Amino acid sequence: MSAAGGEPTAADRWSDLIASWGLPEHIVAAAPESPWRHDVARFAVDDEAIDRDSTSARWAREVIPPVGGTVLDVGCGGGRSVAPLVPPATEVIGVDRVGAMLDEFVAAAERLGVARRTVHGAWPDVMATTPVADVVICHHVLYDVGDLVPFVVGLTARARLAVVVEIPVRHPMSAWNGAFGHFWNLDRPDRPTHLDVIAVLRELGLDPEFTVSPRRRRSRYDADPANLLTVARRRLGLGGDRDAELAGWLAEYPPPFVDEVATIRWPGDADPPGQAIA
Numbered sequence: 001m002s003a004a005g006g007e008p009t010a011a012d013r014w015s016d017l018i019a020s021w022g023l024p025e026h027i028v029a030a031a032p033e034s035p036w037r038h039d040v041a042r043f044a045v046d047d048e049a050i051d052r053d054s055t056s057a058r059w060a061r062e063v064i065p066p067v068g069g070t071v072l073d074v075g076c077g078g079g080r081s082v083a084p085l086v087p088p089a090t091e092v093i094g095v096d097r098v099g100a101m102l103d104e105f106v107a108a109a110e111r112l113g114v115a116r117r118t119v120h121g122a123w124p125d126v127m128a129t130t131p132v133a134d135v136v137i138c139h140h141v142l143y144d145v146g147d148l149v150p151f152v153v154g155l156t157a158r159a160r161l162a163v164v165v166e167i168p169v170r171h172p173m174s175a176w177n178g179a180f181g182h183f184w185n186l187d188r189p190d191r192p193t194h195l196d197v198i199a200v201l202r203e204l205g206l207d208p209e210f211t212v213s214p215r216r217r218r219s220r221y222d223a224d225p226a227n228l229l230t231v232a233r234r235r236l237g238l239g240g241d242r243d244a245e246l247a248g249w250l251a252e253y254p255p256p257f258v259d260e261v262a263t264i265r266w267p268g269d270a271d272p273p274g275q276a277i278a
């Protein structure tokens with residue numbers, strides 16, 4: 001696809017770049033489980049270490065009304081990214097396509113003592129049944145989204161005040177690029193980046209502000225070395241019979257996890273409270 005005049009649009013470029021991360025059929029077929037699957041535990045709220053000082057948390061809290069503020073979290077996982085917004089948020093709405101993530105989100109909201117609602121399904125398909133909120137957040141999801149325009153338009157339409165998005169500056173799977181070369185003789189891509197998201201937002205006529213910060217504390221799950229082999233095996237689509245070789249590789253070449261994140265914020269355009277919502 002291309003815009004009139006032959007140049008591909010930023011949205012088309014994003015879509016092609018995301019598609020380039022697809023894994024060849026022979027790797028997927030040999031994989032004991034999906035290389036893309038996420039562990040719920042990895043995205044659970046760590047009650048002892050809720051990080052209220054990240055740029056993304058601060059940028060969202062700047063906008064949430066001091067009284068009765070609501071936050072919609074799209075691709076909420078276990079609520080790790082919304083927890084630092086309570087307070088001032090007094091209601092959180094979680095959307096996720098994985099039911100087990102929503103169970104974890106509800107448990108976290110109960111521990112935080114905040115009102116919550118959940119919507120089970122894929123964004124933007126579930127947009128019509130998702131309530132409007134003061135602030136919409138969507139953290140660590142966009143590299144999963146090939147068709148960015150309806151996704152972003154949906155986020156904007158459900159935010160009264162602002163949308164705040166956080167993503168690593170490179171695709172999170174890029175940490176495994178070297179290992180894919182070694183174990184599967186496979187070259188992996190190095191784009192898109194957060195700048196490709198900015199290009200799509202500008203193409204939509206939105207006016208995003210953004211900044212890059214060091215990635216803060218990784219989850220308790222990630223910090224446990226026992227989980228590294230499990231995650232590596234899954235991401236690389238390897239069977240347990242390769243564990244010794246894989247452990248040796250990981251010791252020699254620790255995966256270069258992306259250590260910077262971009263926070264991107266732009267105005268919402270949902271109707272203010274009291275007005276009809278289409």
Ligand SMILES: C[S@@+](CC[C@H](N)C(=O)[O-])C[C@H]1O[C@@H](n2cnc3c(N)ncnc32)[C@H](O)[C@@H]1O
Binds near residue numbers: 076079
């Ligand atoms: C990497 S996790 C991030 C979770 C959470 N936002 C955080 O920052 O900890 C991505 C989450 O987004 C969900 N997800 C991905 N694409 C989605 C979509 N189109 N609609 C709803 N949920 C989605 C996944 O199920 C997963 O729970």
